[in-house]
Structures are given as C-alpha cells and as structure tokens.
Amino acid sequence: MTHRNCHRETTLPLNNLELDTPIITEIRRAVESANHILAIVHTGPDGDAVASLTAVGVALSQWDKKVVLLCDDKVPERFHFLPRANQVKRPPYRRQLDLIIALDCGDEQRMGQSFAGLSTPRPPLINIDHHATNTHFGQINLVMDTAVSTTEILYHLFTAWGLTLTPDLALCLLTGLVTDTMGFRTNGTNADTLHIASALVAAGADLPLVTAQALNMKEWSTVQLWRYGLNNMQFEDGLVWTTITHQERKAAGHNGSSSNGLSNILADVDEAAMGAVIIEMGDGNVRVGLRCRPPYNVGEVAQNLGGGGHPLAAGCTLPGPLAAAENTVVTACKAAIRQQSKES
Ligand SMILES: [Mn+2]
Structure with missing residues (x-):
C-alpha cells in the first residue's frame, strides 16, 4: 500500500492530536541542517523507547541522514525484531555532534549517562515525549500528553513531513503503540489510536508479531x-x-x-x-x-x-x-x- 493511501486513511478527524505547524517545520529545519544527529532514549528501555529510537533511525534515512542511536542499557532480546535494534549503541559517545533528539524521556535524568556523559557545551536538543510530567528540557519541545506513546507523536510528525510509511517504519511505530497501550487496553486508547494502528498495519506492520514479541514475551x-x-x-x-x-x-x-x-x-x-x-x-x-x-x-x-x-x-x-x-x-x-x- 502506498504512503498516500495510508495518509488519506488517517486524515479522519484526529481530535486531540493535531500538531501545530510551526513545530513541525521547526523540527524539520533543525534536522535538515544537522549532519551529526544523536537520538537518545531512557535507561531501562521499554517497547516505546526502543521503537521510537529505531523509528527515528529508519525515518531519517529517507532524508539520507545517519542518526546514531544511543541508550544506557542494552536493547532487550524481545525487541531485536525491530529494524536497527542491533545498531543501538551505549555510552560514552565522543564524536562530533550538532543535534540531539530525546525520545520518551520526561526529564534529562531519564537519559542517564547517554546524555550526562556528553561533552559540553551540548548542541540543541529536540524533546519528543508524551509524559504529562515532562519538564520541557529541550530547545524544541514536542510534548503531547494526549498521545498514548511517543511513536504516536512520531507518526504525526513523519506523515506531516511527507515521509513514506515503509513496512519497517510502520513496524517501529506500531510497536510503541502496542506496548504503551498494553495491546490497546489502557486508558487513553481511542478511535485515533486505532485509526493510526490500522494505517500502520495497512502499511505492512505485523500486529500479531508485535504483540507476541514486544508485549507477551518476557525473560x-x-x-x-x-x-x-x-x-x-x-x-x-x-x-x-x-x-x-x-x-x-x-x-x-x-x-x-x-x-x-x-x-x-x-x-x-x-x-x-x-x-x-x-x-x-x-x-x-x-x-x-x-x-x-x-x-x-x-x-x-x-x-x-x-x-x-x-x-x-x-x-x-x-x-x-x-x-x-x-x-x-x-x-x-x-x-x-x-x-x-x-x-x-
Ligand atoms: Mn512511552
């Protein structure tokens, strides 16, 4: 299924999650002008964290941007089905850097050494998160506590940018939705959530695989x-x-x-x-x-x-x-x- 079809499907009213255009453009500009981008998620990464991280890596490759993916702790085995999960690095990160994207982190401390260990002065930081308690610690803050997962925000961002929902990207985005809603069961799961999930499945994401691997499986x-x-x-x-x-x-x-x-x-x-x-x-x-x-x-x-x-x-x-x-x-x-x- 083409991206255009998917996008049309999800232009159904998304009541509580309309991104405002200036932020979409601002983030796009920051990403486009950066050459060395580092994406960081929280310590002890859950499904939404790993999925957001890998989604950013997969999505920005469509603009030929190489993004370094960083997390204090290693990616649990059950998330290894996600594309690029094996490319997630652990700190210290010492290379050149001109943009940081923090994902699924309510505050700076949640990033642990991945952020604290970076040399200062640090480059601008884009904070993308859905926790109500987010401290808006970034230079650009895309924080929406009505989103059930960070990947739901990313979905809106990527589709607004006109990126293609490839099966790989759809798989990442769906994984965050499924894990943070515990399989579409939590409070906050609504028609928008299911519309997005439907678009992601239509784009090639395997829902039973995501449920079995990322939700049910435990060590x-x-x-x-x-x-x-x-x-x-x-x-x-x-x-x-x-x-x-x-x-x-x-x-x-x-x-x-x-x-x-x-x-x-x-x-x-x-x-x-x-x-x-x-x-x-x-x-x-x-x-x-x-x-x-x-x-x-x-x-x-x-x-x-x-x-x-x-x-x-x-x-x-x-x-x-x-x-x-x-x-x-x-x-x-x-x-x-x-x-x-x-x-x-
Ligand atoms: Mn989350």
Missing part, C-alpha cells in the same frame, strides 16, 4: 523477579505493594530497574486502588513503580516523591535503605487513596 529473569515480588506482597487500605531486595533481584538474574509489569498485576487486584513495586538497586537507591486505576492518580504521588510519569503509571527513585523507602511510598500512597476516597 525468565522477569518471572523469577515476579516470584519474589508476589511472595513478599502485602495489602492494606487499598494499597497492594511489595518489596524486592537487591539480593532477591540478583538471585532472579534481573538487571533492569523496572519490575517489567509486576506493578500492573498488583494494581489489577479487584479490591485494590493502587499497586506499588519497590525494588532495592545495587547502588543503594530504591526504584519504585506505581500503578492505579481511575480516579486515582499515581503520577501525582510519584511527582511528590521526586519522580514522574502518567496519572495511571508512574515511578520514582528514592534513597535507601529499602525499609525507609518502603515506608515513604506506603505512607504517600495510602494518603493519596484516602484523599481520593474523600473527594469521590
């Missing part, structure tokens, strides 16, 4: 981590939470800072309002993943604790020891649940 270390998490779980005052010690994390063979979905499982407990997974990292810090269902808002809880995210999915990093961080999180979550119950 053995992930389910091992879940075993520890489920074993330690507690339930009080509407909060289901669990802690995982560094030792347990090591025994599970888990490397990342995310629970890879355990917080969703906890938050899906019928009797609960919120779920929290509190993981002790090797560096003395404690990583917290928070999930809830409406009308609760873990984005606010996370932000009050120095983190960020979305209303229904958020996280933060606290200093150790584990028991102190657990106490902080449990207190904050229970207070938010109490407050919300009073209001409704």
